Amino acid sequence: MPATDSLTPIPSHEELAERYAPLLDVVRAAAAEADEAGELPPQVFAALRSSGILGAAIAVEHGGLGGDAVLTNRLIELVAAADPSLAIILFQHYAVSARIGEWGSAEQRGGYLPLLASGEWIAASAWSESGAGADKRNLSTKARRSDDGWVLDGAKTFTTGAGIAQLYLVLAQSSEPGDTDSTYGSDGQTFFLVESGTPGLVADTGMDLVGMRASATGFVELHECQVDSGSVLGPVGRATSIIAGVRESGATLGAVSTGIAESAYRLVMAHAERRGLARQQAARHRLVDLGARVEAARALVERAGRKDADDPGTTTLYSKVIASTVSEEVCQEALRLLGSAGFLRGHQLNKLARDARAVGLMGPTNDLCRDLVSAGWAR
Structure with a gap:
């Protein structure tokens, strides 16, 4: 599929599922193997790169699909239903692509976006680090000016797509942080676009995760990593202005959770059909409740993507909290409905339950989302 094949108007979930069926088939077939091995096999990346899906958040003029958050949320949900680990990689790729499209210089947009849209390159966010906390206000990674740019030193953890x-x-x-009203990040912070081959940058995927095991989540170390001044994304020392805009974008990790919940619901419905549970009123009612929760989570994610609420940023944060909570609840109730079958280590629902728990801990964590929503209440 050519990356310049625009998806406007935005297709429905069903139309997107049909359009990307070849990719989704490959991803589903490899999901169990990838989880066991802790890495995605080459055929998944080959299918991902050739599908055109990586360009969804990039403008048509740069070879992308020109999609908004409604489209990217729907695509993330579809991929998450096949394998949440790949959906997290895709989510981060979309996030970086969108930030470059919004804040990048003409040179950055023209240089990077076509590569990211075509599937030749994949992008990742390296924000988190040990000791910084969920709010990223105590960074140990430093950037100092040099004669021809900047030198970066530090170490990032839980970088999805590392390596x-x-x-x-x-x-x-x-620069030294001063007073700031931000509840995420602090003044004196700057974003840098760093290519993987840059001397001094080393990525390590050695984390042995419980959930999202195939998401290539690991460490990124920066030691005397020299970058030129053109690597700065947005205003120097004002990364908080970019971070603050992320919540307004409508893109939400709740889409990953909705995909997980949908997959769990389909699995338990198939089990109920095989075992004749539909003849039991109590089981039927429990299944109806699960279906309703999935639809409620999807509706909130859709509204976040449309950005039509009175406070779109708050709706985006709500969608992360609610959808991730729903996905955990749906997985646990589905396992209870399975009975003894749910005790099998290799059952797909156990993988989904681990992945569902992981989303709630991903940045912004659910507790940080609550802090961000309620930050002004006590003033």
């Missing part, structure tokens, strides 16, 4: 990405969006402290 497979060709481009990293790195958050670093470029």
Whole structure:
């Protein structure tokens, strides 16, 4: 599929599922193997790169699909229903692509976006680090000016796509932090676009995760990593202005959770049909409740993507909290309905339950989402 094949108007979930069926078939077939091995096999990346899906958040003029958050949320949900690990990689790719499209210089947009849209390159976010906390206000990664640019030093943890990405969006402290009203990040922080081959950057996917095991989540170390001044994304020392806009974008990790919940619901419905549970009123009612929760989560994710609420940013944060909570609840109730079958280590629902739990802990964590929503209440 050519990356320039625009998806406007936005197709329905069903139309997207049909359009990307070849990719989804490959992803589903490899999901169990990838989880066991802790990495996605080459055929998944080959299918991902050739599908055209990587360009969804990139403007048509740069070879993308020109999609908005409604489209990317729907695509993330579809991929998450096949394998949440790949959906997280895709989510981060979309996030970096969108930030470059919004804040990048003409040179950055023209240089990076066509590569990211075509599938030749994958992008990843490198924000988190040990000791910084969920709010990223105590960074140890430093950026200091040099004669011809900047030098980055530090270490990032829980970077999804570490080792497979060709481009990293790195958050670093470029000057001493002062007073700030931000509840996420602090002043004096700057974003840098760092290519994977840059001397001093080393990625390591050695984390042995419980959930999202095939998401290539690991470490990114920066030691005397020299980048030129053209690597800065957005205003120097004002990364908070970019971070603050992320919640307004409508893109939400709740889409990953909705995909997980949908997959769990389909699995338990198939089990109920095989075992004749539909003849039991109590079982039928429990299944109806599960279906209703999935639809409610999807509706909130859709509204976040449309950005038509009175406070779109708050709706996006709500969608993360609610959808991730729903996905955990749906997985646990589905396992209870399975009975003894749910005790089998290799059952797909156990993988989904682990993945569902992981989303709630991903940034912004659910507790940080609550802090961000309620930050002004006590003033």
